Amino acid sequence: MKELLTAVLVSVVVAVLVPLGISAAGTYELPPLPVVGAKPATSFGPGPGPGPGPGTVSGGTAATPASPPPLPAGAIVVDLLDTLKLNVSAASAPAGLLVFRADNKGAIIHELAIVKTDLASGSIPVAAGKADESKVQLAARTKNLAGKAIEDVKVTLQAGKYALICNIPAHYQSGMHAAFTVQ
DSSP states (O other), X not given: OHHHHHHHHHHHXXXXXXXXXXXXXXXXXXXXXXXXXOOOOOOOSOOSSSSOOTTOOSSSSOOOOOOOOOOOXXXXXXXXXXXXXXXXXXXXEOSEEEEEEEEEOSSSOBOOEEEEOSSOTTOSOEETTEEXXXXXXXXXXXXXXXXXXXXXXEEEEOSEEEEEEOOSTTTGGGTOEEEXXXX
16 A cells, blocks of 8 residues: 555655656756846848848747658557556557557656556556566566657557556556556
């Protein structure tokens, strides 16, 4: 019970602090402050002298968030949610080369681990607030994904039972898991 309460507390702290810009190490990154007395850039042409100067936008377009890469044909999409749930586009697939798209829809860090196990997806033993990976066979995993990040994972899977999990501390035991069958 103590381990579960600790895991839930960690999850709540992460869910509250990360969107505020506070890291797990307890540091806080302040947003850039305006310079007192500075005039906003209003021109978009060349500055004085050769080359671009202050207030110049090169390339002609404003920065926009990068659009996600095209979804590979047949990819299984796994949405990672800050409600500590996974949404999976398919519950099964034929054996062979598969592509999983891990799409962090939230603001906090998540990951996707694909593990082979005969256990139910929510029954993997827990140690230190995480699914005990020594009790399963890790097939593939993403890096830790910051909010809104996407990563595609290509993996060859044999027929069997698998679990799709987020194994960030407290996430797995809070419900970030789904069963997946390879036929």
